[in-house]
Amino acid sequence: MIGDEIARAVASKAPEAGPMAAALALLDHEPGLSIRTLSAGVGLSHAGTVRLVDRLVSEGLIERRGHADDGRAVSLYLTPTGQQACAAVLEARGEVLASSLDVLSADEIAILAELSQRVLRSRLRDSDHSYRICRLCQHDACTNCPIDAELKERVEGSAG
Template sequence: MENTNLANVLGALSLALTDSVAQSVERMIDDAGPAAEAMCLVRHAPGIPIEQLRRALRMSHPGAVRLVERLEKQGLILRERCSVDRRAVELKLTKEGEALVSKLHQARLKALEEAIASLSSKDRQNLCRITNQILFSLTKTKDTALTICRLCDETNCLNCPVGKRYSELA
């Protein structure tokens, strides 16, 4: 019974946090979900190929291509030929894209900080430790790692459990 209650409450918390972050991000960009996630991933992994972006966002290839085309037309993403494999395309943010991602990260951080504002310092430390354990165990593949971190601001992540697990994966 205890685990069932914990799982249920954790599920509700996950949805509440997701909704809070989504609402904050939607104020910044149209079609916030995939567009914001794509831009944050490109910042997190400059040069990411469309195929890897597609897998991380769990999109179809045509859907990912259309998303990248739209962000490119908006002046937020650049597609460049890979220097190693001229057939491959690498994605990078423009200056405008970088500025928007910074704003998206600020909005996300504010929403999350509001959610934990009532916790004591000790509770925050415990939550951080537990969250790190859960994130580490959820990171099963490199694609999963990118999916988990698709809105993360890597500059605020100290000793990232997902990054640690990512480096261990083949």
């Protein structure tokens, strides 16, 4: 139910419904994403993501730049207009979450946060999946990201 409310709220602030809001949020969090990584985050095929990127570029929300290490690859960045659109999307998401959780006490929110972190960590498949899980996160507010912690733990576990 809350997910549906978030989807409606962010769609009302994004220039179009669908994965555009998630694309803006992901590019805000990680400027320079490739189309392949963005595709994993927004859940579209490569061709669908290319069409989404074309629309975002035509709307003046993102720009393509050459990749620093791979001349064939393209890096994606928000424009100032894209940053404003992203801020509106994330604000709408935050408003839904705040109004949904305002019935809980501070202690209850702490318990919910702990349980949610455990569930998120257990559901993570791989680093590409992390982009899908975190596609509408407000990353500057997520100071102790359970997904980043799980990815780091897995890397350290496989190295040792």
